[in-house]
Amino acid sequence: MTVRNNEDRVGAPIQDNAPVEQMAQSNETFSFATPTEFVDLPTKGKCYPEGHPLYNQETVEIRYMTAKDEDILTSQSLLKKGLAIDRLLQNVIVNKSIKVGELYTGDKNAILIAARITGYGEDYSANLTCPVCGHIERHDFNLSDVRINHGEDEVPGVTRTKNNTFVFELPKSKVSVEVKMITGLEEKKLSDLAEKRKKLKMPEAPLTDQFRSIIVSVNGHTSKDALESFIENMPALDSKYLRGMYARITPNVDMTQVVTCSNCSSESEVQIPFTVDFFWPK
Numbered sequence: 001m002t003v004r005n006n007e008d009r010v011g012a013p014i015q016d017n018a019p020v021e022q023m024a025q026s027n028e029t030f031s032f033a034t035p036t037e038f039v040d041l042p043t044k045g046k047c048y049p050e051g052h053p054l055y056n057q058e059t060v061e062i063r064y065m066t067a068k069d070e071d072i073l074t075s076q077s078l079l080k081k082g083l084a085i086d087r088l089l090q091n092v093i094v095n096k097s098i099k100v101g102e103l104y105t106g107d108k109n110a111i112l113i114a115a116r117i118t119g120y121g122e123d124y125s126a127n128l129t130c131p132v133c134g135h136i137e138r139h140d141f142n143l144s145d146v147r148i149n150h151g152e153d154e155v156p157g158v159t160r161t162k163n164n165t166f167v168f169e170l171p172k173s174k175v176s177v178e179v180k181m182i183t184g185l186e187e188k189k190l191s192d193l194a195e196k197r198k199k200l201k202m203p204e205a206p207l208t209d210q211f212r213s214i215i216v217s218v219n220g221h222t223s224k225d226a227l228e229s230f231i232e233n234m235p236a237l238d239s240k241y242l243r244g245m246y247a248r249i250t251p252n253v254d255m256t257q258v259v260t261c262s263n264c265s266s267e268s269e270v271q272i273p274f275t276v277d278f279f280w281p282k
Helices: 020-028 067-073 076-081 084-092 105-120 184-199 206-214 224-233 236-249
Strands: 036-040 059-063 123-129 136-142 147-149 166-169 176-179 215-218 252-254 256-260 267-271
Touching (some): 036 105, 059 105, 076 084, 105 184, 105 252, 206 224
Antiparallel strands (some): 176 215
């Protein structure tokens, strides 16, 4: 990530023959330019349509978090509506023609992590539960160690369409499925749907809800009824394969890291959890 060159503090010029009062005023006046940096985009801009501000752009410029941005993170109204993070990201992106809701998930995640590092540093602590012994402990992560996954351009059996969707055959049902990447706006809808299910005490359905968002067609059929019928009856083996393939071909930030349990000494690969401490560190 590259930091833009800027002056630390720029004072108003003082003339030798300036009146004393003017000189005093000049000495007290200064401006501070917030530094910026360029964030690598997992998509490299390849997935955005022509005319989009990120079309074929491999990086995006963001400015460092400021105290004013912290006001956004502590706004109770924004937090209640679930809008604080998106409002923060919109604020730090330099090019205001870029809309957070239109960002693909991987690009949004890359900007999110970079913004957090500029605001509170690369160190991040979170509680983890050992998958082997169940021991809970605090673990320190280094956010600078996360890796960018640009997605595999050439995966055997996968065809990329001109609409930036991906077509491949599922192993059990032999159905040809077409999937798309989702944007931040679609991701927000999934989050809102999960919250709605919780409030209404409805059964959770994270996998099928996600499939409804990413699957475009099955064997060429695009009708809602056809997609719903397939999703509801998809063999578990196909479901697992689809999720694994989607992770391979979709550009994103790899948040997995290997940790060692202090209780049983086992090593496990875990996802860095997004907790309240991520943007609200203690």
